[in-house]
Amino acid sequence: MEPIIQLGYDLLPILNDLPEWIAITAIALSAAIILLIFIAVFALFAIWLERKVSAHMQDRLGPMEVGGWHGWLQTIADALKLLGKEDIIPTNADKILFKFAPILVFAATVAVFAAIPWDSGLVPADLNIGLLYILAISSLIVIAIMMGGWASNNKWSLYGAMRGAAQMISYEIPIALSLIVVNMSTGAFNMSELVRQQEGTILDWMFLRFFPFGFIAFIIYFVASLAEVNRTPFDLPEAESELVGGFHTEYTGMRFAMFFLAEFANMFVVAAIAVTAFLGGWLPPFQFLDFIPGPLWFFGKALFLVFVQMWLRWTLPRLRVDQLMYTCWKVLTPFSFAVLMIVALWMII
Amino acid sequence: MDAYTIVFYVLAAMTVISAAIVAFTNKIIYAAFALLFTLFGFATLYIYLSADFIAVSQVLIYVGGILILILFGVMLTTKIYDVSVKSERNPILPALIAGIGTSIVIGFVIFRTPWNAVVDKEFTTIAPDIGNAIMGKFLLPFEVASILLLAALIGSVLLARSEENE
Numbered sequence: 389m390e391p392i393i394q395l396g397y398d399l400l401p402i403l404n405d406l407p408e409w410i411a412i413t414a415i416a417l418s419a420a421i422i423l424l425i426f427i428a429v430f431a432l433f434a435i436w437l438e439r440k441v442s443a444h445m446q447d448r449l450g451p452m453e454v455g456g457w458h459g460w461l462q463t464i465a466d467a468l469k470l471l472g473k474e475d476i477i478p479t480n481a482d483k484i485l486f487k488f489a490p491i492l493v494f495a496a497t498v499a500v501f502a503a504i505p506w507d508s509g510l511v512p513a514d515l516n517i518g519l520l521y522i523l524a525i526s527s528l529i530v531i532a533i534m535m536g537g538w539a540s541n542n543k544w545s546l547y548g549a550m551r552g553a554a555q556m557i558s559y560e561i562p563i564a565l566s567l568i569v570v571n572m573s574t575g576a577f578n579m580s581e582l583v584r585q586q587e588g589t590i591l592d593w594m595f596l597r598f599f600p601f602g603f604i605a606f607i608i609y610f611v612a613s614l615a616e617v618n619r620t621p622f623d624l625p626e627a628e629s630e631l632v633g634g635f636h637t638e639y640t641g642m643r644f645a646m647f648f649l650a651e652f653a654n655m656f657v658v659a660a661i662a663v664t665a666f667l668g669g670w671l672p673p674f675q676f677l678d679f680i681p682g683p684l685w686f687f688g689k690a691l692f693l694v695f696v697q698m699w700l701r702w703t704l705p706r707l708r709v710d711q712l713m714y715t716c717w718k719v720l721t722p723f724s725f726a727v728l729m730i731v732a733l734w735m736i737i
Numbered sequence: 738m739d740a741y742t743i744v745f746y747v748l749a750a751m752t753v754i755s756a757a758i759v760a761f762t763n764k765i766i767y768a769a770f771a772l773l774f775t776l777f778g779f780a781t782l783y784i785y786l787s788a789d790f791i792a793v794s795q796v797l798i799y800v801g802g803i804l805i806l807i808l809f810g811v812m813l814t815t816k817i818y819d820v821s822v823k824s825e826r827n828p829i830l831p832a833l834i835a836g837i838g839t840s841i842v843i844g845f846v847i848f849r850t851p852w853n854a855v856v857d858k859e860f861t862t863i864a865p866d867i868g869n870a871i872m873g874k875f876l877l878p879f880e881v882a883s884i885l886l887l888a889a890l891i892g893s894v895l896l897a898r899s900e901e902n903e
Contacts, residue, residue, distance in 0.1 A: 409740040485770065516862045520793040527801025531773055534808050538766065550812070553805055560801070577864060 548634030583669030752778025
């Protein structure tokens with residue numbers, strides 16, 4: 389936080405005249421608003437990208453008309469349409485919980501962005517326990533999904549919510565275990581410190597350390613994170629062919645848009661954690677590429693992982709519920725335990 | 738009053754009010770969801786004591802794990818709305834004795850404990866200290882707790898699995 393506060397004082401000298409706590413609150417609020425704008429713009433961009441990627445993978449063109457160049461205005465038009473839609477709350481829904489669920493899901497998603505390190509010093513809140521903070525706050529999303537699914541008073545929503553909760557708390561275990569490998573190797577929870585420990589060339593990044601075990605941990609994290617954000621092949625909570633729309637079946641208009649935005653923002657969050665923990669964060673792969681600024685490296689790597697998520701979505705079919713649990717408990721969890729033990733032994737020897 | 742104190746009172750009010758909802762509502766589902774704010778409020782109080790690791794563990798374990806299990810339990814029960822909170826016989830006298838007794842003990846603890854109102858300490862990385870303490874001084878309680886949890890785990894699996902020759 390300190391470098392950002394300092395930056396705020398440098399940009400707006402008038403803040404020096406105000407009491408300190410007002411100045412800090414103002415700087416923190418503007419940082420939060422910038423992040424909020426980033427999330428909204430990124431989600432709009434990611435939705436457009438998803439449609440284009442899916443279209444090209446299926447040998448179609450996707451949106452081409454709105455805005456001229458490859459339909460770049462399409463999602464903005466869609467967002468305006470969603471804003472203008474009627475806000476319907478089912479008569480038998482639990483009104484309080486129904487209204488609160490989208491707020492909670494979006495608040496939790498935005499709160500996660502506070503600990504994401506864009507560059508050395510460019511972290512909204514450089515917490516000692518940044519990685520744990522992100523894992524803890526993202527678990528609120530599960531509760532919001534259950535809240536929305538329950539409050540809709542619709543069996544498809546409830547099924548979707550139950551599946552979502554079961555899937556997310558199961559896949560948190562391989563995620564945590566594969567991230568512990570990183571913590572053991574770097575000795576840090578702090579997100580910036582994690583990146584600083586990987587300084588050097590691409591060979592010093594976590595996913596190439598303890599070869600091939602760092603790479604296996606990275607793959608386990610990536611697969612489990614797909615389940616965490618409900619992406620195919622793990623998109624059972626919102627499987628439209630069997631559950632209508634899953635936990636957000638009954639949501640319309642802006643409330644639906646909140647869930648949708650949060651989902652795309654979460655794709656970026658899990659990619660950002662993967663980049664920080666395994667792919668060297670803001671560091672360039674080789675020293676001579678130093679002239680490209682850190683935030684661009686970070687964003688580029690995260691965007692690449694988001695693209696891989698979309699790529700997988702349009703390549704793989706959806707798993708069945710029993711296969712989903714099989715993958716988690718009988719494949720990912722034992723393998724992540726094995727990797728954890730082997731890396732621990734490697735570090736002792 | 739500076740911002741620090743104001744935020745503290747807001748968080749404390751959130752914790753107390755949500756705890757009151759947990760205790761007094763007659764819809765179990767509201768009680769379960771209000772528990773989210775109570776547990777989260779406790780986590781923020783840990784942050785006021787400069788114990789960030791404990792705060793995050795609180796959210797991770799209680800909100801991310803136990804609360805979700807409670808919600809599962811609640812959603813699988815049949816009567817969720819308007820559960821009558823009274824049992825058939827309300828023995829008032831024993832309830833009063835137990836309640837007053839508990840409040841006396843709690844009040845005693847509250848007034849006798851030298852509270853640190855604010856711990857004005859830098860946030861340091863306390864995770865290694867906690868790890869060393871668990872693996873050193875407190876190894877025996879840690880292992881006992883893990884054996885207890887293992888026994889509970891095996892027991893619940895045994896209860897939940899269906900007998901094949903039924």
